[in-house]
Amino acid sequence: MNFIQPIQMIGTQRSGSNLLRLLLNQYKEVVAPHPPHILQRFFPLLPAYGDLANKENMASLIEDVCRLIERNPVPWNGIAFDRQAIQEECKNNTLIDIFRVVYDKMAISHQASMWLCKSMTNVYFASEMEKEGLKPLYIYLFRDGRDVACSFKKAIVGEKHVYHIAKDWRENQLACLELKKRTAAERFIESRYEDLIDAPEKEMIRLSEFLHVKYDQAILNYYNSEESKNTSTAGIMWGNVVKPIMTNNKRKFLGELTHQEIVLFESVAGDVLELLGYELEFPEESAKLVISEELRTEFDIQNKMLKEKANLWADPEGMKLRVRQDELMKNIKKRII
Numbered sequence: 001m002n003f004i005q006p007i008q009m010i011g012t013q014r015s016g017s018n019l020l021r022l023l024l025n026q027y028k029e030v031v032a033p034h035p036p037h038i039l040q041r042f043f044p045l046l047p048a049y050g051d052l053a054n055k056e057n058m059a060s061l062i063e064d065v066c067r068l069i070e071r072n073p074v075p076w077n078g079i080a081f082d083r084q085a086i087q088e089e090c091k092n093n094t095l096i097d098i099f100r101v102v103y104d105k106m107a108i109s110h111q112a113s114m115w116l117c118k119s120m121t122n123v124y125f126a127s128e129m130e131k132e133g134l135k136p137l138y139i140y141l142f143r144d145g146r147d148v149a150c151s152f153k154k155a156i157v158g159e160k161h162v163y164h165i166a167k168d169w170r171e172n173q174l175a176c177l178e179l180k181k182r183t184a185a186e187r188f189i190e191s192r193y194e195d196l197i198d199a200p201e202k203e204m205i206r207l208s209e210f211l212h213v214k215y216d217q218a219i220l221n222y223y224n225s226e227e228s229k230n231t232s233t234a235g236i237m238w239g240n241v242v243k244p245i246m247t248n249n250k251r252k253f254l255g256e257l258t259h260q261e262i263v264l265f266e267s268v269a270g271d272v273l274e275l276l277g278y279e280l281e282f283p284e285e286s287a288k289l290v291i292s293e294e295l296r297t298e299f300d301i302q303n304k305m306l307k308e309k310a311n312l313w314a315d316p317e318g319m320k321l322r323v324r325q326d327e328l329m330k331n332i333k334k335r336i337i
Contacts, residue, residue: 004107006100007032007116007211008136010123010179012172013158014151015143016193018241021118022228023204026219030211031107032116034074034231038065038099039125041329048336052093062086064332065098071328073234073321077226079109096125096132114211123175137211138183140176143193144278145169146253146265153256153306156319160306162261163291163299166268173272192277194250220245234321254281263289 007030009017018034025032042065050057066081081102089104090097099117107115117136122129129136149165152158159165180188189210196203200220208215222228223242232242240246253262259282266273266286273280280286311319 002113004104004112005114006103006134006136007114007139008122008126008129009116009118009120009139009141010126010176011120011141012143012145012148012169013120014148014155015120015141016196017118017120017141018231019222019245020139020141020191020196020207021116022222022225022231022241023200023219024116024207024211025227026222026225027208027211027213027216029112029213030114030116031110031112032118032227033076033106034072034227034234035117035119036069036072036325037119037121038068038102039095039128040119040121041068042095043125043128045333045336046095048333052095055087058090058093059083059087060336061095062090062098064328065095065102067328068325069102071324073325074227074231076106077230079106081105092132094132096128096134100134120172123172123179126179135187138179138188139207139210140180140188140190141193142173142176142190142276144250144253145173145269145273146257146262146278147250149261149265150252150256156310156322159303160310161299161303162257162264163268163296164303166265170269170272173269173276177275197245197247197249200245264291267291 007024009020011017021032021034024030042061046052046061049061052058052061062083066083066086069076069081086098086101086105089101103115103117107113116139120141126138145166148169149162152165153160153162159168180190189207191203191207201217204219205215223244228241232239253265257265263282263285266280266282267289268291270280270283270286
């Protein structure tokens with residue numbers, strides 16, 4: 001079998017990652033399925049599986065990973081997972097190797113030479129991947145965190161209070177920038193969401209050169225693809241992927257966040273906003289804002305309430321598809337813990 005190049009997208013959700021995934025998925029060399037978040041979901045559970053050198057324990061983990069993929073809100077089309085074959089192809093008895101093999105098999109089934117994983121939080125598992133010899137090309141996609149906050153406030157996933165969104169966004173960007181420091185330049189590229197929507201052809205040419213694939217203008221018609229249609233039907237929050245690139249989808253926070261919310265976000269994450277080239281709207285106010293322990297407690301309470309409300313108005317069809325995976329993970333935890 002020829003070498004299959006892994007690509008890992010990192011950053012924060014609600015930053016245009018599905019847009020970029022679908023654009024890259026248009027290349028015949030790249031397969032970029034919607035992520036089931038294998039590492040994020042299973043790494044915390046690994047101790048409960050026992051020694052993976054034991055074939056039965058390894059087989060159990062492989063079975064659970066495959067079942068998670070098979071229940072993904074956006075299906076992995078064109079592939080059926082042979083559990084025994086996966087176990088035989090794992091070089092190491094580890095979750096990382098299971099992750100590699102299932103994505104390799106997806107690439108092979110689509111005759112692709114590269115696969116892309118869009119599970120952005122895998123930046124926190126980069127050290128484990130590197131230690132095991134999985135050397136991905138990293139695409140660090142970032143977007144103005146204040147617009148990310150607007151998007152999360154309307155999504156069925158993630159934090160809902162600006163304070164918590166800002167904290168997570170800041171932590172994610174710093175983790176990506178730290179990974180950049182310890183990764184060879186030829187394996188790491190940054191992509192700014194605003195550049196992608198302002199000048200999509202220019203940005204995609206740059207990313208294509210990084211991946212060593214020939215740019216094809218036809219990829220900009222991603223919204224007509226079967227994968228885009230499947231993604232859009234999996235939930236309202238992905239509805240825009242069947243539309244052309246929204247060139248005005250930036251600086252929404254000026255109309256959607258309150259003055260106080262912008263100041264709060266900039267107080268928490270203003271240093272990283274500036275580091276990434278974004279100007280602060282209220283630098284003096286954000287510098288003076290003191291967030292006490294009492295205020296943090298109040299933000300926690302509000303965030304919990306906002307999450308509960310979000311579940312009430314969530315897209316029922318999208319939730320139904322997500323519940324399949326959530327119930328599976330609950331049953332897995334009951335079985336092994």
